[in-house]
Amino acid sequence: MRVLLVEDDDRVAAALGDVLRRHGVLVQRVSSGEAALAAHPVDLVLLDLGLPDMDGLAVCRALRRVVDVPIIAVTARAEERERIAGLRAGADDYVVKPYSSAELLARMEAVLRRSHRARPDGAAVPATAPxxxxxxxxxxxxxxxxxxxxxxxxxxxxxxxxxxxxxxxxxxxxxxxxxxxxxxxxxxxxxxxxxxxxxxxxxxxxxxxxxxxxxxxxxxxxxxxxxxxxxxxxxx
CATH class of the missing domain: 1.10.10.10 (Winged helix-like DNA-binding domain superfamily/Winged helix DNA-binding domain)
Incomplete structure (x- = not known):
């Protein structure tokens, strides 16, 4: 699995990247919204909403327009209105810091399981309706x-x-x-x-x-x- 990690905090990115790699995930880390929009294709996006150059919700909306992969907002914004705004912007799930690595991994597996099915060539396409x-x-x-x-x-x-x-x-x-x-x-x-x-x-x-x-x-x-x-x- 290839994951785009959009996180401007180096310590958080390093710790989370280590956890993901230990579970066999290929991590592409970027620290800005501009870099996220220019990143290579991945299977899932972990998006911190507090970015230095762009509003995280704007990045989420822009990503949703150009990619059809699950987006999980990973953020310290815990208020209900913030969670609703994240989902309206195109996020498939919303994880509030602090969180356990086990919870995050389980949520990643869940959104991938429901949002994608494999093509014969190994690529991924959106899941069908229930x-x-x-x-x-x-x-x-x-x-x-x-x-x-x-x-x-x-x-x-x-x-x-x-x-x-x-x-x-x-x-x-x-x-x-x-x-x-x-x-x-x-x-x-x-x-x-x-x-x-x-x-x-x-x-x-x-x-x-x-x-x-x-x-x-x-x-x-x-x-x-x-x-x-x-x-x-x-x-x-």
Missing amino acids: AASASVTVIRLGALEIEPGARRATLSGAELKLSRKEFDLLAVLAGAHGAVCSRELLLDRVWGATIFGSTRTLDVHVATLRAKLGDPDLVETVRGVGYRMRSVVPLP
């Missing part, structure tokens, strides 16, 4: 239309700009046609494994999905169970 929805040509919920095979969603004819995880989450919720989806089911279908530590990653992704749908009531929280999507999305 199995429960992949066989469905189009899911229609009033004004909302989802094409799992094309990984495309539109609301009143306007295409929604969704991250991989947001699209997979939407496909699972919409594919349930108004039934409640438990947190465990959503974690399994979208992330493929239990999220280590806390399930806040699921909650943050639901929050960003609600924002992009433009109506927080479209995805209902079922306390103690999980989430449910309205069976019919009204026209605006």
